Amino acid sequence: MTKAIIDDVAELAGVSIKTVSRVVNNEPNVRPAMRDKVLNAIAQLDYRPNMSARSLAGNRSYLLGLLYGTPSAHYVLDIQEGVLATCRPQRYELIVHPCNHQDANLIEDISALVQNSRIDGVILTPPLSDNIELLHALKQMSVPFVRVAPTLNKELSAYVETNDRDASYEMTCKLIALGHSRIGFIGGHPDHRAVGLRFEGYQAAMLDNKIRPAADWIATGDSSFDSGERCAHQLLQVEPRPTAIFAANDEMAAGVILAAHQMGIDIPADLSIAGFDDTPVAHQIWPALTTIRQPIQDMAKNATELLIKQLKKSTSPLSASMLPSLIITRESTGRAPQ
């Protein structure tokens, strides 16, 4: 039995192919009786529309593109899961396309992807969300897109964000409330601007509590475990030593924990450590990490919904949504030593 095409269905149902097309696409103006006949024929023949033909004729591919610039592994996977969760029920498939966000060919590469595969829409994750040049290129190709956690030119697209700055502010206040004042901070990759907001939150909380963060309490990593470990060694040899370290993501915080173990520093008795993201590693290490749960999957889900909504009616205004992050208290933080 060879694959059924739209003509077979039309013939079996005794209607024109246009009617079949109407039924398949849920278009109006089909009498229920007709619709049933067609649906029957479809079921009987196990008919599946050919995506390529559809795409060619309709100028629509039912393909979404996820562009990511390799922050941490779990971040990517969480995003991907969230995007897929929305894609599946809506019958979109997902093309994943990692890109090096400092590659000179980035724009060219993505243009090729978008134009070749006739992708219907694109989801951008940090740090791509803030790549202005890329945004303009996408605009120019008139590909709808949505951004996760952008910090710049928010009016350029629909987006989903979380309250990085506020959550970070709160976490810092929490540490201060535990009696800490020498609180170190390890920042993430400078290109990842949402992570930059975390530093702002820390700084604001310190100043609001009349603590002036010393320059040597601040270190900048690149979001990786190794950089966290490196920065920790640096911060922990400052005299007097910080009694708490707040890292801008969990992987770096895990690096701090390792460094503390290596230096024989007890957690949390001698040093409190806080992270950001609540990735699996946060509760897989010992002691388990006090951190901030970012609703990554939900952001991705929402973002994809916004994108698909936009595809359906291009007139709709660009919307945005904010999903709050939440402090999760575990064993890596405690009262400041005397």
Add this chain to the structure above:
Amino acid sequence: MTKAIIDDVAELAGVSIKTVSRVVNNEPNVRPAMRDKVLNAIAQLDYRPNMSARSLAGNRSYLLGLLYGTPSAHYVLDIQEGVLATCRPQRYELIVHPCNHQDANLIEDISALVQNSRIDGVILTPPLSDNIELLHALKQMSVPFVRVAPTLNKELSAYVETNDRDASYEMTCKLIALGHSRIGFIGGHPDHRAVGLRFEGYQAAMLDNKIRPAADWIATGDSSFDSGERCAHQLLQVEPRPTAIFAANDEMAAGVILAAHQMGIDIPADLSIAGFDDTPVAHQIWPALTTIRQPIQDMAKNATELLIKQLKKSTSPLSASMLPSLIITRESTGRAPQ
């Protein structure tokens, strides 16, 4: 400026569209002079072939599908990176499609994907690699596919594997050489048969060294961190207590480490712990994990190469390749306590 199509290129170059097609597809029988003219026109117009049209006419989509059944997060991501590394230079795009391998609709779901999107070929990862029903469904739809780490019906497709059993055997021997005899084992998800081979390796090594593993030295998790922790608590209350635990993956081994910390058991003085996979967590926890490095990315790369080779000439015989795993010794293992 509207998007250029093949006719525009043909006109500008002063040739027929077929010649343009030949150049674009690197077909033979084009004189260098012609080719240059065409390439010039292509560059000048920034022409990009429309994938949908290509796919419809040529019955070829330049799309590969990655089907995965959610083992651990890093496994998936490593596989994905490996697959993409091969896709990119060959100009294939990748559709990722997670599936619940015990879902009753699995076959139906995947059939729909394959038939709708006209995917050229499929990459299967464990535990899907051993889903015989799925393999037959793919065969029937005549979609080329390749498997990563299959253990069953290997003649059904090209595949890439590693020496799970031998590596596991070696690791066990290594523990025995360190003076351990009461060695516990935590198995992975029973549906993941490659992981089953790890148990076989352990068992064989024990027996070859005249040690009969007691029934209560063996526990079965589901490859997750939590299951590792649970199994560890179970194994560690056996009397006399095992002096080493070998877990079938790193996430479970990390769970064992946490359990040991909680119970005040010193690692490695009182308990040696070994894992499998060398995922990032292996060196991010404390103490760092002795484990087996599986060449996951390379397996995925190779698998994708085999698949693409197969797509190019369907006559080629199904090939297979084996990439060895390697023991990585870190701090979580040491001599058995007296």
Add this chain to the structure above:
DNA sequence: ATGAAAGCGCTAACAT
């Protein structure tokens, strides 16, 4: 509410 006809942009088969 339904249908007929004309493409969408490409490749395949067959000229030349």
Add this chain to the structure above:
DNA sequence: ATGTTAGCGCTTTCAT
């Protein structure tokens, strides 16, 4: 070595 023609299977007009 190059060109001509006829589809691929669908959606979009535009009739009816």
